[in-house]
Amino acid sequence: MNKFAFVDCKTVDEALGQLGDGATVKAGGIDLLDLMKDDIVFPAKLVNIRNVDSLRGITVSADGLQLGPLSTLSEIADHPEIQRSYSALSDAAGHAATPQVRNMATLGGNIMQRPRCWYFRSTDVDCKKKGGGSDECHAQAGENQYHAIMNNSTCAMVHPSSTAVPLLGMDAQVELTSKRGKRMVLMSNFYVPPEKSVINETVVQPGELITGIFVPAPAPGTRSAYQKYGEKESFDWPIADAGVVLVMDGALCRKASVVLGVAAPTPIRSKAAEAVLTGKTIDEATARAAGKAAMQDATPLSQNGYKVQLFQTAIYRTVLLAAGQMQRDPSAIG
Amino acid sequence: MAPETATLEGQQVAATPAKQPTRTDNFVFGIPQDGLQTKQREVPLDEPPPLPPNSELTYIGKPTQRYDGPAKATGKGKYTADVQLPGMLYARMVDATIPHGHIMSIDTSAAEKLPGVRAVYVIEHVYGVAELRNPKLDGPSRYPTIRYAGQPIAGVAATTQQIADDAAKLVKVRYDAKPFVVDRTEARATDAPAVFPGPADEAGSAGGGGGPADVPQKGNVHGPERRKRGDTAKGFAEADVLVESEYFTQVQTHSALETHGFVVDWKPDEVTVYASTQGTSSVRSEFADVFKLPKSKIRVITEYMGGGFGAKFGAGNEGVVAANLSRKANAPVKLMLDRRQEHIVSNRPDSHQMLKIGAKSDGTLTAIQLTSYGTAGVGTGAGTAGPATNMYKCPNLLTDEYDVFTNAGPGAAFRAPGHPQGCFAFEQTIDELAVKLNMDPLALREKIDESPARKVERQLILERTNWRNRKSAGSDPGPIKHGMGIAQSVWYRFVNMDSSCEVRVLRDGSVELMSAVQDLGGGTKTILAQIVGEEFGMAPANVVIRIGDTRYPIGPDSGGSVTAGSITPAVRDAAYQAKGKLFAAVAPALGTTADNLATQNGRVVFKNDPSKSYSLRQVTAKLPTDEISARATRVAEYSKDRLTYGGVDFVELAVDTETGRIHVEKVFGAHDCGRPINPTGVISQINGGMLQGISYALFEQRIMDDKSGYMLNANLENYKILGAREVPEIEVALIENYIAMSSTDAAGIGESAGIITLAAAIGNAFYNATGVRMRRIPMTPANVLAGLGKVQREVMA
């Protein structure tokens, strides 16, 4: 780990004043400190925002759900109103990582965590994502069992943020604040695929701080669910996760969003799966068809073909869970 | 049955020497379920009288709380990693960043200049790996040849761990890199890069590490080590049915919670070594060898130990580096490996096994043939023939075991070396045979297994599990399929004669036991306290146990489940003799003779007048000196019989055939280990073995990058180990098996504790659930979905 300065801030203005010149925001520190200990990032200064009270808090109104970026995953998971009206989000927050991590991890940090790829996270190897001059993605011809099965031709990393999956499905917006002012970014524009930038995963610019996350109120008849699959239940990363938001009219699905985590380098919506569900009565056959459709363009690598099968299962079971036609899956972890 | 593959070094089963005067005693013998018998044995005259069965004893055989449990739970117990000495320095190991090549130069100047750095030491010899039969083949070089990424090169000691870590990064090594191979199959090719430029062998270690020398070597393929019994060609010709099978297992790393490490305090008159080790005595021997010191000038201390599983016996590279740094800096040095290094320092080799079994239509085995290839990286010891050789009655056997060198960290003894791999293949093949014969797998084993203990254990499975309700293979209709399976284990009774202790009785009534034997966490301290307590009629918690220090009488190295069977007889003998000395010393003052005194219900009584009864303290108060003591050493086994232990484990599970997830729901195990001294401790060992076995079967695997030669998951987030949520319901039935072999009849349980069987039992249950054989572990979603034919997987062997 490199030597660094540490500044503790109490207000957003103070934090914004400290950003710049190699400074990095530190929230819960779960991902950031790991990366520092492994010498993958070496910020000269950490700007601790954990004590900025205005970035805390969860409010539910008729307009929707307003989340401070310092809300912890545990707070989100345990919030009764979120459980009732935004269940995919409480599912995702409650099934990410481990209880200890969820007590520390913040929502802002969770959607900003860096991607998973053991080549990217190894000090020993350089790759194009690290920007050190290498033009290689080692995963494509290397060990890739946990890697992306879609959009993986530039870089095969995956982004493991569980909460980003429902936030994308619920059309959430992220409020970014800098010294120049504020801007709102739709979740669907928040992540940047490797084709656009192999270095940055998000549109967040240096000097910008996430100051809020807003989820619009669900339309009447909305039901949602999220499930995460891994190799084991304790202390594991997703190998497939799915978030489903359905606007139901009786048994009929008026509108659907189907979001896949760790399938591609960033969380993605599957328009193909949504098209299968929209306007249909939800039953096992339609749910399975949606799973198949979501995977029709998959381009698995040498070792991760199984994730195609796993995603089909994750999607059909999560559609049925959202529709209230299936119990939570014992094979979904956490 | 003779354990033909048992090659644990330094553990001999000794027969009673002829000259010693003996007497004949009657011992309780056998298994209570079968009706206990009596066995006559000749025993040396000063042996204590035979122990009655556990049911008639006060402390031995009774569930007993862990002696040091409170100290561990409250953090008072000091592990090697916790040792703090005045002026102590912290060290970090520098290791190789290439998998194969020569070191051209090492520049330590920048590291040495870093403020706070007190010593840098460059390694001259690498320990714990195979060595060339002809060392000249490596060519002249100041430095050892690099044969795996992560091979230790140097160590740096500094005033803080952070400075040592920073300094380690400043050591500049220039390499001349050579082609390498990390994949077992590729390494077998004739044109594969040679890991060693000629034949190489690895010496054995206590606990069963290392492998055979004097076998042929072609390229990277070392072996075969061939064992033969009868004539397999004839046996196969006589068979009514044949099964042929192929199985693959992965590399598992030891991943001890406490990483390998030492604190060494090098002083001219004595070198003190705090070691995270399974053998205070084997560490002392290796330090003496390496540094050409008399053993009397080396003191090794292991008070608490955070897991070794077979990989912590010698000084190791860490110990040698720590000692050199301490000598150079003239200060104590702590060197613990970091988590990445811990994954690379040792492992259980992988395997590719081909089995062929012939049987008569009634199940009688006619021939067994096994060929195995496994890689222990730059070491040897990947053989897997133990279960196939020693479990069942079969007149014709042929096994060929090959080690395949690869440019990867060395294998080491790992909880029942070779057996989990061997059992995964062998016990599934026996199940395949049962399917072919249309026999119940338990009934087939009833036919071919001669072990009386496992017979009782199978009966317990029948009585206490759901086995009788087993459905036919793959008969569940939905995507979630349920199944049951069993597998059996065999392990061997080894005894280490370097097992001594001293028992002291003090005038104030306190009793102290001292031995260099170490407690790895298996509960050795507790059983020793029970044994001393039984002799003196004293609660085990009140006996003072001082072990894990070579200043005390020598103790056995803890490998191959030898500890309980080796040290407990010496402890009982010493306690018995100390008690005899006590009685002799106080009898005159009590107005009687020594032979009229006995302990009963915690008191000292007159045999001829039970109304005369004293507390131990009242008796010791009469001692003419402040302390009396007795020393005892392990007496030879009472008989030359070679014994094995074992167990039968049952698994009930669900397979989600659409996600490839396996949910182990229930494990029931019936196990034997001679006379159980502390059933709580034994069951705790079995629980741990079962969990390690499930973890091996479902999750753990070392992943090497073929292109760079690095281990990609040398951490605890991608090297996946079973956690709390993967723990099934576990039930253990412990059977008593009185063997009349020593004054305690105790035996270890570390090996045959579930680690051997669980992968095979899960495999058999998987077959029962799905009708498909899992030929590869770990059974991750990727491997399970491939096994079920739901996805194509890369061809891999």
Ligand SMILES: Cc1cc2nc3c(=O)[nH]c(=O)nc-3n(C[C@H](O)[C@H](O)[C@H](O)COP(=O)(O)OP(=O)(O)OC[C@H]3O[C@@H](n4cnc5c(N)ncnc54)[C@H](O)[C@@H]3O)c2cc1C
């Ligand atoms: C064993 C394990 C399993 C895990 N499994 C999962 C899982 O299943 N699903 C999942 O989603 N996660 C998982 N995680 C990851 C964990 O949830 C994240 O590391 C955590 O949410 C990060 O939050 P944090 O507050 O600690 O962020 P930090 O580590 O403090 O920050 C992470 C990044 O976000 C930036 N950042 C933080 N806050 C802001 C802000 N307000 N504005 C701008 N930038 C900001 C930081 O600069 C940094 O780059 C797992 C972690 C572990 C250790």
